[in-house]
Structure formats: structure tokens, C-alpha cells
Amino acid sequence: MATSLLAEPRPSDMTSRSVPTSRPCALPTSAMTIGVSADRGSGETTWAGDTTPRSAADATAEGNWPDPRRQAAALRISTRVPPLVQYAERRIADAEALLEEGDAPPSPEARTACRHHFSLVAGVWPSTPPMPLPFCGSSGAGEVFCEWRRGSRRVFLTFHPNGFLSLFYARVRGVGVVAADTVPRPSHLETAGFIRWVLGGAE
Amino acid sequence: MSDATDKSIACSEILLRGIRWKHLEWDEEAADVTVRSDAFIRQRRPDGTVDSDLSVDRLRYSTVEQSFARWGTLFTKGKLTGMPVARSLHTGWLRDLGLRVLASPTPENPAHAGIHGLPEPPPPNDSGRLQATAASRMATKLLLLSRFAGYGRDDVREQIRRRHQHATAGLLPPVARDRDDPPPPE
Numbered sequence: 001m002a003t004s005l006l007a008e009p010r011p012s013d014m015t016s017r018s019v020p021t022s023r024p025c026a027l028p029t030s031a032m033t034i035g036v037s038a039d040r041g042s043g044e045t046t047w048a049g050d051t052t053p054r055s056a057a058d059a060t061a062e063g064n065w066p067d068p069r070r071q072a073a074a075l076r077i078s079t080r081v082p083p084l085v086q087y088a089e090r091r092i093a094d095a096e097a098l099l100e101e102g103d104a105p106p107s108p109e110a111r112t113a114c115r116h117h118f119s120l121v122a123g124v125w126p127s128t129p130p131m132p133l134p135f136c137g138s139s140g141a142g143e144v145f146c147e148w149r150r151g152s153r154r155v156f157l158t159f160h161p162n163g164f165l166s167l168f169y170a171r172v173r174g175v176g177v178v179a180a181d182t183v184p185r186p187s188h189l190e191t192a193g194f195i196r197w198v199l200g201g202a203e
Numbered sequence: 204m205s206d207a208t209d210k211s212i213a214c215s216e217i218l219l220r221g222i223r224w225k226h227l228e229w230d231e232e233a234a235d236v237t238v239r240s241d242a243f244i245r246q247r248r249p250d251g252t253v254d255s256d257l258s259v260d261r262l263r264y265s266t267v268e269q270s271f272a273r274w275g276t277l278f279t280k281g282k283l284t285g286m287p288v289a290r291s292l293h294t295g296w297l298r299d300l301g302l303r304v305l306a307s308p309t310p311e312n313p314a315h316a317g318i319h320g321l322p323e324p325p326p327p328n329d330s331g332r333l334q335a336t337a338a339s340r341m342a343t344k345l346l347l348l349s350r351f352a353g354y355g356r357d358d359v360r361e362q363i364r365r366r367h368q369h370a371t372a373g374l375l376p377p378v379a380r381d382r383d384d385p386p387p388p389e
Contacts, residue, residue, distance in 0.1 A: 083374040086374060087370055087371060087374050090369065090370040091370050094366055094369075094370065095225060097283075098223075098224050098225040098283060099225075100223070100225075102248065102249070103249075104248075104249035130375075133371060133374070133375070135228040135237075135239045137225055137226070137228075137239060137241075138225065139225065139226070139241050139242075139244070139246050140225065140246065141246055141247045141248065141249065141324075142249060145239065145241045147239055147240055147241075154240070154343055156240060156241075156339055158335075160327030161327065162327050164327040164328060166325070166327075166331070166332075166335050168335060168336060168339040168340075170339070170340060170343050172343060172347060174347075175296075175344065175347040175348050176344065176347075177340050177343050177344055180336055180339065180340045180343070181336055182325075182331075182332045182333075182335040182336040182339065184328075184329045184331070184332050184335075185329070
């Protein structure tokens with residue numbers, strides 16, 4: 001396993017050098033600016049508040065915008081729902097409609113984690129290229145499962161029923177998996193980095 | 204019929220895995236239905252129990268049509284449930300992955316078998332890293348190994364495409380969103 005992983009280095013922006021060790025990462029001010037340009041103007045529904053921590057305690061717990069001034073700035077900026085979040089919300093609603101006997105719908109914790117994480121990811125995503133939307137749904141175990149695929153690259157992001165996140169990435173060749181690993185509790189910067197990595201799979 | 208109760212399954216046997224609506228996706232690039240990888244991860248039930256295996260049908264004792272008839276494709280209340288897509292798997296290839304394929308016929312389904320030895324889905328915490336990698340890695344392999352074997356309904360592609368269009372309405376660039384739509388009248 002270790003050997004194969006060495007052959008498939010993680011994207012440079014996902015290494016410990018560029019990602020603070022105390023996760024989740026604080027969102028830099030510049031990223032919030034990018035968030036404005038990343039909004040393609042399609043957010044008909046406002047969703048103020050949900051894109052940011054809902055209280056000082058939340059902010060501290062999440063490690064995002066502990067400074068109230070930054071929180072206020074974020075609230076002013078994030079008045080539109082990013083397309084990724086809108087899409088995930090619709091797909092979660094679809095998943096609920098497809099539940100069968102014995103299935104559990106995505107838990108409130110999983111949904112909240114999904115909204116929050118995707119809002120942060122959308123905030124750091126540049127205006128081009130457009131963010132690829134994942135396959136998104138639930139197996140009926142209370143989780144939200146998202147999958148990006150491009151060429152030989154795969155990324156799965158799972159929002160578990162207790163709100164815990166884990167990210168799996170793999171590179172495939174033929175019908176084999178040549179490299180794979182899991183990142184527990186990925187930061188939004190790591191997730192964005194992996195999505196960019198998947199986009200490179202088409203080259 | 205006695206063969207169907209024999210637990211040993213030849214490596215040459217083809218197995219059918221039914222895919223549920225909830226695992227189907229619309230692939231914009233391929234303009235076709237595809238399957239999410241979690242369709243091949245053992246499911247953790249809300250009560251904490253985990254499915255012991257992945258259910259499959261042996262094509263030796265069932266046709267694709269018979270399997271669809273057993274699986275069902277539309278719930279009586281009009282809700283989309285059941286398994287409208289079949290993927291085939293080769294027993295020998297599964298054994299190459301270290302998995303076991305055991306016959307488990309029932310009175311209702313003499314073709315029923317189970318794929319055993321799949322990694323258990325991980326616990327939702329930091330300690331589940333290796334387990335998560337193993338389960339996701341195996342699911343990726345199984346999806347790559349499986350082949351499309353048929354639709355249980357005529358409108359599966361249309362249903363999935365419409366669901367995708369609804370989910371992406373207003374979110375995708377026009378070129379990507381309208382690729383399958385007919386050109387506007389001149």
C-alpha cells in the first residue's frame with residue numbers, strides 16, 4: 001500500500017505544507033473574495049446564515065471566522081447559495097424520495113455538514129473552471145455520499161450520519177486501483193484540491 | 204435444480220447484481236446512466252447492523268428478465284424503488300480479488316447467491332481510515348469489473364436524465380445542460 005501511494009502523490013495543494021495542521025482550516029479573506037466571483041448569479045434563493053457558522057460557539061468549534069468582524073463580512077458576502085450547495089440539497093431531497101423500507105434518510109448532522117463544507121469549498125473555488133458537480137445521494141444509512149469521476153481519477157466524499165467527513169481518492173488503471181487512500185476530516189481546502197485533481201484526470 | 208443448492212459456483216459463472224434507483228446517476232460526459240460506487244459497499248443499516256454480503260443472481264438459473272421480475276422496478280405507491288438496472292460480474296474475477304461467492308438459494312429465488320468477504324463499511328471516526336480505504340477501493344474495483352446487463356424498464360434512462368436535469372437546473376453552463384436537448388427551432 002505504501003509503495004503504491006508513493007507512486008501517486010497527492011496534489012501539491014493538499015499536502016501538509018499548504019494546509020494548516022489544525023483542521024478545519026480557517027478560510028482566508030482572499031477566499032471569501034473569490035466566493036463572490038464564483039457565484040454565477042444562479043442562486044435565486046437566499047440562504048443567509050447557513051453558509052457561515054451560526055454562532056460564536058459554532059465558529060470556534062469549526063475553527064472558521066473566529067473573529068466577529070470576519071463573520072459579519074462573510075454574512076454580507078454569502079447571501080446567495082453556491083450552485084454546489086443548491087445541487088447537493090436537491091440531490092439529498094431526491095435521495096429521501098427514493099428511500100425504501102429499512103432505509104434511513106440523510107441525518108440532520110450529515111446534511112448540515114454537507115451544506116457547510118460545500119459552502120466553504122465553493123468559497124475557495126475560482127470562477128474558472130466551473131466546479132464539476134458530483135454524483136450525490138445516499139445508500140439509506142443516514143449518510144450523504146458524493147463522488148467525482150474524471151478519466152482515471154475518483155474522489156468519494158462521505159458525510160456520515162454523525163456529521164463526520166471522510167474523503168477517499170483513487171487512481172484506476174484498467175479494472176485495477178493503482179493508488180488509493182482516505183483522508184479523515186478533510187478541510188474545505190483539501191476537498192477543493194482533490195476536486196481540482198479529479199479535473200486533471202481528463203488530460 | 205439440485206445444482207442450484209450446491210454452494211460451489213464455477214469460476215465461469217456470470218452473476219447479476221441489481222442496482223437500485225438510489226444508486227443511479229446521469230453521466231453528463233457519457234450522456235448515459237451510470238452507477239455510483241457506493242452501490243458496491245456493504246450497507247450499514249440504521250440499527251447498526253451491516254449486510255453480510257452483496258446479493259446477486261446466478262445467470263445459470265435465471266434470465267435477466269426473471270431477475271428483474273423478482274427485484275421489481277416500481278413500488279405500488281408510484282414511488283421509484285426496486286432495481287431497474289442489472290450489472291453482470293464474473294465469478295472468477297471476484298475470486299481473484301479474494302472474495303467468496305456462495306450460493307444461497309431461497310424458495311422464491313433459486314438463483315440467489317452472495318458475494319462474501321467484502322470489507323466492512325468504516326466506523327464514522329478517525330480510526331476508520333484503513334477500513335474506509337479498503338471498502339471504497341473494493342467498491343471501485345467491483346464497479347470497474349461489472350458490466351451493464353440490462354434495464355428493467357424502458358424509461359430508466361429518461362427517468363434518470365430528468366432527475367439530473369431537475370437537480371442541475373440553473374446551475375450548469377447552458378452548453379453542458381442542454382447537450383441532449385433538441386436544437387431550438389430556427
